[in-house]
Amino acid sequence: xxxxxxxxxxxxxxxxxxxxxxxxxxxxxxxxxxxxxxxxxxxxxxxxxxxxxxxxxxxxxxxxxxxxxxxxxxxxxxxxxxxxxxxxxxxxxxxxxxxxxxxxxxxxxxxxxxxxxxxxxxxxxxxxxxxxxxxxxxxxxxxxxxxxxxxxxxxxxxxxxxxxxxxxxxxxxxxxxxxxxxxxxxxxxxxxxxxxxxxxxxxxxxxxxxxxxxxxxxxxxxxxxxxxxxxxxxxxxxxxxxxxxxxxxxxxxxxxxxxxxxxxxxxxxxxxxxxxxxxxxxxxxxxxxxxxxxxxxxxxxxxxxxxxxxxxxxxxxxxxxxxxxxxxxxxxxxxxxxxxxxxxxxxxxxxxxxxxxxxxxxxxxxxxxxxxxxxxxxxxxxxxxxxxxxxxxx
Amino acid sequence: xxxxxxxxxxxxxxxxxxxxxxxxxxxxxxxxxxxxxxxxxxxxxxxxxxxxxxxxxxxxxxxxxxxxxxxxxxxxxxxxxxxxxxxxxxxxxxxxxxxxxxxxxxxxxxxxxxxxxxxxxxxxxxxxxxxxxxxxxxxxxxxxxxxxxxxxxxxxxxxxxxxxxxxxxxxxxxxxxxxxxxxxxxxxxxxxxxxxxxxxxxxxxxxxxxxxxxxxxxxxxxxxxxxxxxxxxxxxxxxxxxxxxxxxxxxxxxxxxxxxxxxxxxxxxxxxxxxxxxxxxxxxxxxxxxxxxxxxxxxxxxxxxxxxxxxxxxxxxxxxxxxxxxxxxxxxxxxxxxxxxxxxxxxxxxxxxxxxxxxxxxxxxxxxxxxxxxxxxxxxxxxxxxxxxxxxxx
Numbered sequence: 001x002x003x004x005x006x007x008x009x010x011x012x013x014x015x016x017x018x019x020x021x022x023x024x025x026x027x028x029x030x031x032x033x034x035x036x037x038x039x040x041x042x043x044x045x046x047x048x049x050x051x052x053x054x055x056x057x058x059x060x061x062x063x064x065x066x067x068x069x070x071x072x073x074x075x076x077x078x079x080x081x082x083x084x085x086x087x088x089x090x091x092x093x094x095x096x097x098x099x100x101x102x103x104x105x106x107x108x109x110x111x112x113x114x115x116x117x118x119x120x121x122x123x124x125x126x127x128x129x130x131x132x133x134x135x136x137x138x139x140x141x142x143x144x145x146x147x148x149x150x151x152x153x154x155x156x157x158x159x160x161x162x163x164x165x166x167x168x169x170x171x172x173x174x175x176x177x178x179x180x181x182x183x184x185x186x187x188x189x190x191x192x193x194x195x196x197x198x199x200x201x202x203x204x205x206x207x208x209x210x211x212x213x214x215x216x217x218x219x220x221x222x223x224x225x226x227x228x229x230x231x232x233x234x235x236x237x238x239x240x241x242x243x244x245x246x247x248x249x250x251x252x253x254x255x256x257x258x259x260x261x262x263x264x265x266x267x268x269x270x271x272x273x274x275x276x277x278x279x280x281x282x283x284x285x286x287x288x289x290x291x292x293x294x295x296x297x298x299x300x301x302x303x304x305x306x307x308x309x310x311x312x313x314x315x316x317x318x319x320x321x322x323x324x325x326x327x328x329x330x331x332x333x334x335x336x337x338x339x340x341x342x343x344x345x346x347x348x349x350x351x352x353x354x355x356x357x358x359x360x361x362x363x364x365x366x367x368x369x370x371x372x373x374x375x376x377x378x379x380x381x382x383x384x385x386x387x388x389x390x391x392x393x394x
Numbered sequence: 395x396x397x398x399x400x401x402x403x404x405x406x407x408x409x410x411x412x413x414x415x416x417x418x419x420x421x422x423x424x425x426x427x428x429x430x431x432x433x434x435x436x437x438x439x440x441x442x443x444x445x446x447x448x449x450x451x452x453x454x455x456x457x458x459x460x461x462x463x464x465x466x467x468x469x470x471x472x473x474x475x476x477x478x479x480x481x482x483x484x485x486x487x488x489x490x491x492x493x494x495x496x497x498x499x500x501x502x503x504x505x506x507x508x509x510x511x512x513x514x515x516x517x518x519x520x521x522x523x524x525x526x527x528x529x530x531x532x533x534x535x536x537x538x539x540x541x542x543x544x545x546x547x548x549x550x551x552x553x554x555x556x557x558x559x560x561x562x563x564x565x566x567x568x569x570x571x572x573x574x575x576x577x578x579x580x581x582x583x584x585x586x587x588x589x590x591x592x593x594x595x596x597x598x599x600x601x602x603x604x605x606x607x608x609x610x611x612x613x614x615x616x617x618x619x620x621x622x623x624x625x626x627x628x629x630x631x632x633x634x635x636x637x638x639x640x641x642x643x644x645x646x647x648x649x650x651x652x653x654x655x656x657x658x659x660x661x662x663x664x665x666x667x668x669x670x671x672x673x674x675x676x677x678x679x680x681x682x683x684x685x686x687x688x689x690x691x692x693x694x695x696x697x698x699x700x701x702x703x704x705x706x707x708x709x710x711x712x713x714x715x716x717x718x719x720x721x722x723x724x725x726x727x728x729x730x731x732x733x734x735x736x737x738x739x740x741x742x743x744x745x746x747x748x749x750x751x752x753x754x755x756x757x758x759x760x761x762x763x764x765x766x767x768x769x770x771x772x773x774x775x776x777x778x779x780x781x782x783x784x785x786x787x788x
Binding site: 152157158160161162164165168169170171173174177182185186208211212214215216218219222223224225226309310311314315316317320321 | 546551552554555556558559562563564565567568571576579580602605606608609610612613616617618619620703704705708709710711714715
């Protein structure tokens with residue numbers, strides 16, 4: 001990782017965070033503010049500032065390093081600017097689905113934004129059995145709006161290319177390139193898996209057909225600048241309640257293949273489909289189907305209403321574009337299923353299963369499903385095909 | 395087109411060009427220099443400065459407008475910087491195949507470079523019956539070296555993404571997006587064709603299958619940032635002699651699909667294959683075959699020797715990459731064949747045929763060939779397949 005610029009940068013404290021919040025035109029003058037650091041400290045500070053009435057805001061500050069599983073490396077502070085700009089850009093299209101940004105500071109690498117503490121992280125809620133009835137409607141809408149509007153179908157090519165250069169995000173992309181698309185497919189030291197899965201991991205490293213498809217997915221991630229992605233759209237990047245959904249943390253935002261955002265979210269629903277008992281599973285199956293249905297139908301509506309392309313009405317073009325997105329999504333979902341099981345950063349959906357036998361069985365199922373997604377993505381033509389495949393590998 | 399920055403910019407004259415040349419450490423002190431403007435004045439001034447011994451250099455200055463077929467529109471001066479930087483970047487890999495850059499000035503939008511006046515423009519030479527025995531060896535090498543080394547196979551992803559942002563070239567790309575990938579496939583007022591070809595042009599506009607494939611090619615051009623392309627590699631951008639080849643004028647340089655450079659060059663050889671009599675045609679057939687053979691074998695060697703990718707040795711990966719480049723090249727060649735026949739900017743290979751019947755027949759052949767390239771590119775698996783197709787449509 002490149003060494004990052006830290007001139008003029010100082011980490012905030014609970015005290016300086018309060019002082020900063022008091023300067024903003026947000027709280028009543030003279031309000032007694034309190035501050036609590038609620039981040040996990042691995043990548044960012046997250047200060048929750050509230051007044052006596054409970055009114056609050058969030059100050060998120062990037063740290064000049066990343067800590068993952070005990071390792072620490074320098075990591076660019078520019079990601080704070082990328083994240084704030086992505087929230088603002090996506091907020092132009094779905095203001096109800098992202099936190100509002102109140103203020104930013106590039107040198108100090110912080111963003112002041114809407115307090116979402118009345119919501120829970122979707123991953124934790126889903127693991128606890130929540131159903132989040134609006135989740136797939138909202139994320140389908142989020143995906144369609146943000147990805148269509150920042151693509152060449154929704155933007156003048158001058159604006160698209162300006163944004164693509166502005167959102168160049170090499171360091172954060174490299175994390176994805178390594179941890180999702182490379183390391184899990186080789187016997188690399190960053191991999192992290194339970195001993196019981198050794199043979200399964202080795203089978204993946206020896207699967208040459210799978211490796212070839214992983215190479216193609218990585219090349220797509222490296223080269224296909226289709227739209228301004230969130231870049232890390234797993235269920236830990238989503239706050240939710242029964243009534244509301246908010247997508248947070250787009251610090252991995254960059255111009256990439258549309259299917260990457262769609263696929264990451266789908267894969268994280270698949271973890272729930274894999275780990276839930278039969279009775280709780282249907283709601284997840286519905287969410288998977290509905291995510292794709294809402295995304296593809298909203299994307300199609302936007303295409304009809306707003307696409308300025310000369311080829312907008314060319315027979316079969318919209319279908320061709322959606323087929324590519326679908327195929328890519330399934331492949332990227334497969335890579336996410338594998339990396340969260342044997343790669344560096346795991347998910348609590350799987351790791352949280354206490355029974356050893358059950359946990360290993362579900363992890364094997366995740367690997368099988370990921371492998372099938374990657375290898376069979378060209379044959380799967382509908383979201384029901386995908387759901388059948390998930391069921392068949394149970 | 396966006397209005398361009400012209401502060402601090404003044405066009406050079408033959409006098410100021412001489413003064414500028416005299417300041418460089420190039421000619422002997424006190425040499426009597428003479429200057430001649432040899433550009434066509436549509437996009438750039440090109441001053442050829444020489445001393446009494448015949449030693450010379452070229453000063454190329456971008457003009458803040460473009461004139462094409464009588465129309466004039468503002469055009470960014472930044473293209474001078476893009477061109478100079480592309481010459482220097484490509485020159486790192488093939489110094490013998492591009493002019494040396496001696497000096498640049500961003501505000502005045504000029505580049506001082508190697509005098510190539512001992513060479514002729516390849517298009518003109520080929521039309522006159524020259525064979526240029528080194529042409530396909532050199533261009534195959536140029537394509538492999540420049541495209542491999544600037545791709546994700548040849549560069550660290552940080553360097554690749556930095557270059558991709560640096561070479562963002564929206565205005566020049568838009569010209570290609572419109573004139574190659576859009577207008578010729580619709581009844582657009584920019585199109586320019588002989589009355590006798592009206593029915594042929596209409597057939598293209600009504601060919602929905604062709605339009606769909608053109609849409610896909612355009613999307614590839616818009617989104618696939620594979621390598622730093624020349625961006626305009628027709629035979630008018632190549633200086634040649636029996637012994638030497640130099641690629642000039644990369645002002646359209648940007649990160650795009652590798653097949654675009656390969657395809658543009660191949661298409662311009664195809665114009666020669668179409669317009670030459672039987673006796674002169676074999677040398678062109680050989681050049682077409684050899685361009686692909688040299689490109690693909692050199693690209694493969696560079697892959698073996700220099701590719702740092704974890705997937706370098708993954709069975710079938712190199713072949714997959716080359717198959718995509720091949721398919722793209724054929725498709726892009728097809729678009730070039732069509733646009734040069736019914737679109738805005740023609741080629742003298744076709745337009746220079748004096749006999750009306752012959753000229754129209756050869757133009758129809760170019761359209762047929764272009765159409766087949768685009769529609770059948772997925773079925774063509776070797777350069778010999780392409781040559782057979784060209785022969786079958788004669």
